[in-house]
Amino acid sequence: MDIAEVSKLTGMPASTLRYYEEKGLIASTGREGLRRRFGPRVLDRLAVIALGRAAGFSLDEIGSMFTREGGLAIDRTALVAKADELERTIKRLQAVSSGLRHAAVCQAPSHLECASFQRFMTAAAHEALTRNKKKPKPVKRALAARSG
Amino acid sequence: MDIAEVSKLTGMPASTLRYYEEKGLIASTGREGLRRRFGPRVLDRLAVIALGRAAGFSLDEIGSMFTREGGLAIDRTALVAKADELERTIKRLQAVSSGLRHAAVCQAPSHLECASFQRFMTAAAHEALTRNKKKPKPVKRALAARSG
C-alpha cells in the first residue's frame, strides 16, 4: 500500500501518517523510490492509536505501549487507572449534562438564583479540580473502514 | 475585592481573570488607581464560566450566553443539544473505558488478536467520527470555594 491507500482506509490524512511515522508511532515497510510503502499491519496499529487517542492518551504515551515487534505491551495497571480516570470524567460530564438539561427547563428568572443550578455547578466544578492536560475528544475522524 | 481576592476565592490565577476581562467575559466594577476592583457578582459569573468550560463550550460561546445586565440568556435548544452531545461523548468514553478494562485482563497474546478488543476499538472510533474542536476537560482548577 502507498500512503494514499492507508489514508483512504483509515480516514487519516497523509500528513498525519507522515507525522506519526516521524514520531515513531508507525513504520513504513520501505520505500519505492522515495515513496513510502506500508504493510497491512499498519492498519491495526493505527486503530490502536485511534483508540488510545479516544481514551485520552497522548501520542507519546501511546508510543510507549508498543513493543518493537509491533505487539502491545501495556501496563495493565495503567490501563485500569486510565479507565478509572475516564469514569470520573464521565461522572462529571453527566453532572454537567444534567445541569444543562435543568437550565433548559428551569423557571427561575436567572439560573444564578436557582438552587439546583448552583448545585450542578459545584458538582461539575468539584471534579474538575484535578489538574489535567488531556483532551479525550480530539479524535476528529479516524478508521471508518476496518470493520471487515 | 481586588484581583487577588477573586483569585483566591475561585482558584483561578489573576492572569486568567485579566484574560477573561479582556475577552469580555467578566467586568471589573472600576479601578482604584490602576487596580481592578470586583463586585461579588463576578464570582457567580466565574462559576458559570467554569461550568461552561466543563461542558465543552468555548470561551466565545460562553460569552454569548450572558445578557448585558449580567443574567443568563441561554438558548434552551442549544443547551439540550449540548447535553445530547455530552451524552454521546459519555457513551463513547464508556466504550473506551470498557475496552481498557478488557485489555487489562485479556489473555490473548496480542490485543490485536482479541475479538472483544477489536469490537471496542470500532465502537470507540465510530462515534469519534464526528469532527470536533472541543475539549471537555481542560478546566484545570477552578472555583473550589463558592460553596457557602
Next chain:
DNA sequence: ATACAAGTTCAAGTCGACTTGAGGTCAAGG
C-alpha cells in the same frame, strides 16, 4: 521523451486558552 499527478522534505503556521517576562505605576506602611 515528456508531462504531470502524486509522492517527498523541512520549516513554519494554526488553534485555544492561557502563561510568562519585561518594564512601569501606585497605595499603603514605616
Next chain:
DNA sequence: CCTTGACCTCAAGTCGACTTGAACTTGTAT
C-alpha cells in the same frame, strides 16, 4: 518622604497534534 510589593500593560511564548506551503523528485501514462 520613600520604599516595597502588589498590580498594571503589552507582546511574546507555550503546549499538542497536526496542517500548510514552498520547492523538489519520481512512477506512470502518452
